Structure formats: C-alpha cells, structure tokens
Amino acid sequence: MHAVHVRADTTAPLREVTAPCGTVQGREETGVAVFRGIPYAQAPVGDLRFAPPQPLPPQERIDATRFGAVSLQDIDPLPEALPGTEHNYYAADVRADEDCLSLNVWSADPTGSAPVYVYIHGGAFLCGSGTGPWISGANLARKHGVVVVTINYRLGILGGLWLGDYEPQSSNLGVQDAIQALRWVRENIAAFGGDPARVTVGGESAGGMATLALLSAPDAHGLFARAVVESAHVAAFVPLDEARRATAAVLERLHIDPAAPDVLDQLRAVSVFRIAAVQREFGVRVRTFPLVTDDRILPSDPLAAIAGGAARSVDLLIGSNREEDRLFTITGWGSEPRSIDDTVADLLHDPDARAAAGRLYAEVQAAGVGSDAIAFAITADHDWAEPVRRLVDAHSASGGRTYHYQFAWASTAVGGAVGAAHLVELPFFFDNLDAPGVPALLGREAIDDPATVALGHDLGATLAQFVRTGNLAAGAVGDWRPYTAADRATMVLDRRSEVVVDHLAERLDFWADSRDLSTRPLAWLGAGE
Template identity: 55%
Template sequence: MTIQGSPSISADTITATTAEGPVRGRRHDGYRTFFAVPYAAAPVGDLRFAPPRPAVARAAELDATTMGAICEQDLDPLPFNIPPTQHNFFHPDAVPSEDSLTLNIWTPDVEGTAPVLFWIHGGAFLYGSGTGSWTDGARHAREHGVVVVSINYRLGILGGLYLGDKRDGWVNVALQDQIQALRWVHENIAAFGGDPANVTIAGQSAGAMSAAGILVSPAAEGLFRRAIVQSGHLGVTTSIDDAIAHRNTVLRQFGIDPGADDAIEQLQRVNILRVLAVQRSHGVTLGTFPLVRDGQVIAADPLELLRSGARRDIDLLIGTDAEEDRLLRHVLPNIWGPILVNTAMLAAINLGVQAGLNYLNLGVKPPAPSWGGLVAEAQINLQLQPWLVIPSGLTIALTIVAFILLADGLRDATSRSFVVSRPVSLRPSASADDVEPAPGVLEVRHLNVHFGPLRVVEDVSFSLQAGEILGIVGESGCGKSVTVSAVLDSLGPAGRTTGSIRFDGTDLLTAPARVRAATRGSGIAYVSQDPMVALDPSFTIGAQLGEIVRTHNKGSRAAARARVLELLTDVGLPDPPALVKKYPHQISGGQAQRVSIACALAGRPRVLVADEPTTALDVTVQGEILSLLRRLRDEAGMAIILITHDLGVIADLCDRVAVMYAGQIVETAPVRTLFEHPSHPNTAALIQANPIVAERGGLLPSIPGVVPAPADWPVGCHFYERCAFSTPSCAADPIPLVPSGVAQAARCIHLDAVLGAKS
C-alpha cells in the first residue's frame, strides 16, 4: 500500500490517497494522539514497533495526579517514521515506502522499569488512545508498580482463549488488532527494560473478560502474571498461574492434551454447559476468576457467566460453526415441539391425500397394493362382505393417530433434554446479619440470588411458623417476588442462588430434583396475582383442577372429581357442579382467584405463597379473598407468605412483617410494633406515604427518588441516597440487621435517631 502524494493533516484528521482508495486517521478524544488507517485499508500483520523516542513527558513516579496532568497537556505530537525494513505494519505485500507516511504517536517516556500506561483501542480505527485509560489505569500502575495495558472491547473469555491461541496467521475478526497489539506491548515493555512477567492488564470489558481469556491462552503463557479487567465498579482480579492450572484441568477432563496446538479449538467443540459442570465438579471456583464489586467478591467463579454472555461472543467470533451451534442451542429448543407436531400433521394429511387419490384410481394402479385401493375394493364388495371396509379404513385411521401420538411423545421426551440443568448454588457468602430467625416450618438463611453478574437479592433471612402469616412488603423492584421464586425453585436456568432454604429440615437448594419437585405443590404452593395466567382457556375448570388433584393424590377419577368439588366448596365458590363445566373466561376475576387458590390447595400444602393475590380485584372481592386466607390459616393451620404493596392488607391479615428494599430485608417486626415503632427509615417513610395522612389540597406524600437498580446498589446502606438520616458512614460498609426492639430488627446504624423522630 503506497501513499500517493502527501497526506493532508488537519486539526483532527489525517487523510491520504492510496491505489486502493482513501485512508483516514484522526486524533482521539481531543488529544494529540496518533491514528493510523481503517481496518479495510490496513490488514494487520505481525506488529513490530520500535520504542518511541523519549521526548514528550517524564514520569519518575506515576500516580493518578501525574497521569492526569500528562494527558491534559496540549503537547505537540512526536513525529515518528516507520522504516519498512524494521516494521511490518501493513500487509507484507503492501509495505509503504520509507517516506510514505508519518504517524503521530503520543506517549510518556519511561526510565528503566518505571511503570507506564499503554492504551490499546480497537474502535473505528486501528489503534488510538482515550482519556479513560489514563484515569482507570493510573491507580493500578501506582499500586502495583507495573506496566498497565488497557484493552477496551468485549470479546468474552472464550473468545479471548480462541484468539489468543492463534500462534500463526491471523483470524478474520473485527478485533484481531487487539490480539496483535499484545505482541507490540510485549516488545515495547522489553525494550524499556521492563519485565513482561511483571505486568498488570486493565481492560474495560463489559462482563465477559476478554483480556483474561487472551492472557491464559497458550500463546500468552508466561507473558503476564496478573490481570485486572474492569467495567465501572465491577472488576476481576485473577492469578494467571491459577487460571492456567484451571484451564489445563478442564482440558484433561475432556481428554484434550493441554500442550496440543489446537487444544482450545477442541474445547470450543464441547458444549459449554458440560465445561461448566466439569469446573464445578473439581471445585475450581474461588481464586480462579473471582468477580469483585466494590472490593467484595460477588461471584466465586464468573466463568459461569459464560452461560449467557461469553458463549454468544465466541459464536460471533468463530463464524459458521457457531451459527449452527447457536441454532441448536437457542433456536431449536423453542421450535422443536411445533416442528414435531406439524410434521406429524403433515404426514397424516399426506397419508389421507394419498389414500384418497388411490381410492379414485388416480395414484397407484391395480394390481399394485395401496391403502386407498383396499378401500375401493372393499366398497365394490360392500354388499357381499361389508366387514372388509373395517380393516382398510381402521388401518388408515390408526396410522394417522399413531403419527400424532408419536410426535406428542417425542416432543414431551425430548423437551426435557433441552432444559438447562439447574445451576449449582454458589458458595454461601459471609453474612453480616446478627439476627437469626427462629426455626420454623420454612427457614430461609442468607439467601442471595444472582442473574448473570448481578445480585438481585442480598442476604435475606426469615422463618415461618405453622399457622403464621408473614407479610413481605416493599416498593416495586425490591426483590419480593424473586425471593419467593427462589423459595419455590422457579427462577429458571438464569438464576443462581446461595444460602439455605429449609423446608421441614430439608435444604431445598442442595436436595435432589425429585425432592424439590415433590415439595412444589405438596409442601409449598403458590398463588399468583393474575389468576388467568394460571388457568388454561382451552380446558374447563373441572378438567384443570382434576389434573392437579390426580398429580398429587393417587386415586380413581370419581375420587378426583369428589376432591375437586370439595376444594371449590372450601374456597367458597357457589354451585361447584355447575362451575366445573365452565371455562376460565366464563367466570369473574374474584371467582378465578378462588379457583387459583383451590388449585394451590389441591396438594394439601403446609405453606402457601400468595404473591399480591388481591391486586387486580375490587375492594369487596379483596376482602373476601383475605377472609379466605385467614380461614385457611385458622382451620388448617397453614403457614402463609403474603407479598403485597398494601400496608392496609398487612395490618389486616399478617402476624409478622418483613420490609424489603433493594434486595435486602431492612426490617422485621410484629405487625403492631412495625406500625407503632418503625425502626428503619424506609419503613417509616412507607407508613408516612399514606394518602390518609395527606392534607386536603396538598401533595400526596411520597418517598423522593426511586429504588436503585441492582447494578447501582451502594456498598453500604441501599436506602442511603433517599434517607433523611443518612451520613457518610452509612455508605462506607455493609449494614447488618441488628435488634431494634422486642422481636424486631432493622438494617440501620441510626436506630436511636429514627425511633426518636417517630416518638
């Protein structure tokens, strides 16, 4: 690639003309930082930059202040020619002439082994720099006294492993320049007199840790010893030695030689869920790739994040094979059932059409046998032998039915194989709670729920006694429904839990699948806020309730029907014999909710979870449903967890209350105590945000601000930014749940101030 004429250099761009077309470069982020040419115009080969001459800035002691001062100076760029005899910047077949192009490279000078920050950016152009790298990397450079390299784009750790393992040639992917850049970084570090084995990598990777994948690949082995990959306040710190040992362990479990040139490529062919299973079975978790948030380990093994994110990244990187794999893993499970059923229907229709054509003598000609021909011959002899039409017609009918039943059976049998295995619980995290709930029929201890890297429920503990109604109240988005979903084991494959959920002494998080399945419905039942979601519009009330009864109770159809009528009577529905013949759309919302409760009671559970069961109902029907729940508690001794936004419902029905905010239980107390002496600012604010206490003509009371998203939770008090009592110490450290009264506890360090303000 030869530059024709002189390049045009303006304030922000550099433009040149080549035989292949124009190429452009620009300054990045307003600083006089070099840029080269776009991807298409400059295929990347083996980069061999010589170290820049020391002429820009000296940094004897590199800290955040010095680094910031360096990048804010408006210094002239350093001219730096690229002699083709020393450098292979462009494609080997298109090396520019010695005077063809001058690149402007802006970099601080280093002396000996002094630390320096290299910024590798693979955006719209080949290489550049950005202000974020200086501020993000300066602290690591100061603390560790090592060279820091920042890699900006998200590949995924599998993508990094894949690309980092390419020792020869180059992979045709958009971010190949970053991989090539590592070689350039290594050579520059060595040229400066630094030790490449004493290097920290800092990368703004949005969740899948591409830099870590590159670093632990065989091609990079022995090059770097430590990695920091960060995105905002999320970060990963790993020992590369541990990571390499971990990688080799996983490879050997699949019969792959870690020293093989294609070891990582072989691993790519293994289903990622099997890889994760091997990792867990060998206990390779803490210390390998711990995911850190604000200095706290929130996931012992973020390689589990490959389930959702990094697998997609590697699919994009490796092309056609990955497209096929994505179809098999993500698309096929969702369309497999309809494909089987439609195939069976099509086969049945084709069989009928073929039989009809042969019957009309438009298909296979006699004496060749055909099912349609048999029907035609049977019709000819109908008066002499009328029974002949039965075997021919019955054969066609049975074959059509067999097609449909076979498709249904295959759909049901294979759908289980597509279900992602239930995630194994992470190692329980250390709890800050000082208040342990009393033992009960249901005991939840230090429950944490993660979706991907985010923790959406944090250190929740409560117990439920037989015959007790526990209310869980809080604003929308506080984690109430997610908490009970974890108790019911209905989070789905994306949810991961830690802690303990004990029902009758059995820990449901570690129990076998059959035990968990037996507990659902028979031990712990669920009532949703929208009963129409729980009822199938295609079947009558009696058919649906009868199926649930037969699932939980062995017996005849007559016994199941009697049980159905009994359940409908128990929930206060009039004329059960007529109701069982109706469809869901033929009954009212209140009746549908009662039917939903009857479905939940079919397995005779000991615990009933009611998730806002009165939200969609009018006041009269709401009162009837609450009376029904109270009667179930009084007559059957059933324990009930009631989730609601309505403090009036809490006051009317519950014995004890747990107030949730931003994934945490911030206060627990008996109902009367909670309303008379709230000890957490959030509880007090909820009670004050009642239209009844508003002045006529004034604004309705409300709590300023909104519930923070899980990614924005502070280290300390989650209510910190909305609290009237907050001080800087509230945000410094996690706040424990401490006693604040008789049978009362709150997650607050200003209990005296809150209680004093209430009094």
C-alpha cells in the first residue's frame, strides 16, 4: 500500500493546470496530481461574515501546494481520548482562520474525464476539515481513477447561526458553502480531469446531514447525480422556532440586543475570539447547525422532500453503523451503557411500549448480544437505523435507485470498547487503512488482519463503482441489489459481507410503530465525528 502523507510533500514535482478559476499549481505525488487549498469563494470576512458565499473572480495564478486554513474550531473530544484520531480531522500543518473556503483535488489524470466524488467532512458542524489523511483521495484516484474533491466550510456559529430574520439569505451558511463548492466543481473540474456531468456528493455524520440537506435544497438541484450518506441523523434538522431560540441565546452571550436595527453590523464587528468562546460554551447543546427548514435555502426537511420526489433522479448510497453510540461513550458525549429497562425508559413514555421493548430486546440479548452491547443495539436501532430505513423507503418509493448498508465490522481498539461505532467505517470507504492514526480507532490487530485489509480495498472499490455508475451489481463486496419495498435488501458489511433481506425487521418495525410514543422523536446528535 502507498503511504498517505500527513503533510504535503514539498519535494514532489510541481503540476500545473489551467482552469476557468486561473492557472493552478499543485504537485505530482506517487502518480496522483494533488491540488490543495484552492479557494472556491471570497473570504467570508468583514462585510461577508454571516453572508452567503460569494464567487471569486478568476485569478492569474493559484498556489495549490499546501492546504488552506480550516474553519474556526476547538479540538473534538475524540482526539483527547484517542490521540491518533486527530489525523481524521486535519493535516498536521494546517491552521484555523475565518478565511477557510477552500477545497482540495486528487486526480490521477488531469487530461482525462473521470467521475468526481465531492466529500463533505463531519464533526458535528463544530470540528473537522477537508484536510485529514483519513479522507485523502489519493488511493481512490490512483486505484480507481476517481477525481476526489474535499472541502472546508464554515463551522459553528459562523456557519450555522440562523439570521434569516435580519437578512433572508443569511441562513444555512455551511450548506450554502457546500453549494458554492459544487458550483466551482461544475465550472472548473474538467481542467483537473473530472467530468462535471458525473459528480457524486457525499459525507459522514455532519457531512452526511449536509448531503441530505443538498438533496432538498433547490439551489443544489442539477449540481450532482449521486449521493453517499454515512451515519447521518436523518431527523436532526432544526425547526425554525428552535433556530430562533439558538440565535437569541448566541446574541445574548455576545451582548447584542436582538431587536437592535444593526444586529448584522454588530455581529460582523465582534471579535472572533468572543465567537469562539461562545461556540466552546454551547457546543452541541445549542444547535447552531446549518440545517434549518427556513422556507428559502431548505424549504423542507430531507425526508419530506425525498418522499415528495425531490431526489428521485439521484442515486443514493446510505447506511449506518451497528453500534454508533459506542464512540460517544468514549468521548464523554454519551452515557455508559445501561440495562435494557433503563435504556428503553429514556426512549419511551408509554408503560406498555416500554414493556414490549423490554421483551423484544431481552430476546435479542438471549440470541447472543452481550449485556455490554444491548444498550448500544437499542439506541442504534432507535436513533439511527430506523430513521435511515424510513428515508430509504421514501427514496425507493419515489422511484430513486437506493442502496442501503449496515456497517457491522467491529474494532478491537480500547479492549473492544469501540466496536462497530460511529466513524469506524470512514477509512474503509476511502481505502485508507494505512493512514496515520487509524489503528487508534480500529486497533492494531485488526489492521493486520488480512480480512480487514481486504474489506478496506473492497469498500474503496465499491465507493468508486457507485461514483462511476450508480450501480453496485457484481461489485467487490458481492452482488448488491437496490433496496425496494419488496425485500428491503441491506448489505451488511463485515469481514464477510452479505445482502440480508429485511434486516432487523422486527426491531425496526417496533420503533416505526412506536414513533409517536418516543420521548426523543428528534434523534440526539452525538459527537458527530
């Protein structure tokens, strides 16, 4: 396997392309042309802070030999618990700045016309970047001829604060950043060897939620043909009244009167250090996420939009992990696993429904799910798998081609405590098990396991096949057929992957039938790696 560089190789030969955006100079690294830190919009500073992203005029020359700045952020709690995982979030030599709207391109043949994968990073809309070695596009480009684009976008308050009451277009700014990046791809990617008619957009966790938002955003229509959604909270979109409450809370902490005639001017004048302090204080507790159903950028939540046929022309690959919440126990964002009764008591307010859930999961435990894992099975079903199944039912019923998966491969890290947690699948889909820090999350023993290495290669090939064709028949993990109402085919991804018909049907049907009895109809947003 080729090593994935933590930093740009400053000794690699230069590679230059001429695009509508200007003459772009990158580097040739082990057979792949790499262009880092290309600006796709004007710097969102000064009068453009809290404004929609503005296109850049063509520039004479663009130095794309090093990554651009990443959005203002604190470190995620995961690298504090497992230091090697810092490599998921950003390259070692990047810095944070408001001027962060840049993207990176990997292309094996800048003279060709290859399919394009545009990836939106995760991190709870608070952390992360498009620079981390775990999402390097080098292996997908080199092995499979896919042009890979990763983006930075505004995070936290700068990218998610809803200000539509003051300026209608000042909402969902992080999603608008992604739309602007896709416009840049449409206009420029041919110069890098990509086909603008074959663009797939995808992301994991918060990036998956941003991808779902793009499926319902009118301004994104026609900018991509396929979508990949990994471990996204389908139900985590923010109603307008909640967005207004979050805005009021932020303005109060910044000592800005929400009724003042110059709120936007005051926000643009406030120190970025004060914004960072409020962002740190609130974390995910006050949801300043760019996922507001605002009747303008996002007219409806994705489930309603997809059920209405908004994405029927977009091929969709979507799934979740078997034990998503294990990660949040490790980071401190979630509780330690508890008994079946205690876990379902948090999820259901009806005594009869609680009793039924208790009986159901007692049978699941008796069938072989350990007592330390049963709570994770319950929350994964309720918060993740059932909402995702609801969405794939809607997409398939609307006429869209849909592929559904559950990632079941279990990490051995932290004495097996990571398991099939949130984020574990990410280096597999990029075929980057050799990236720095991956053993911290997956376990050294697992990385040395030939079956695990093969799964990494196979999932990289599977993603590339989807980006190329939107059809996963006769693929690297087996003959994966589309999901339909007739059999609800789910590919269970593990050391030995297989299609399962109506996977976890009894459990997911129970939560679908009990949705009105749930205490958490809006799924909790975890650590969002």
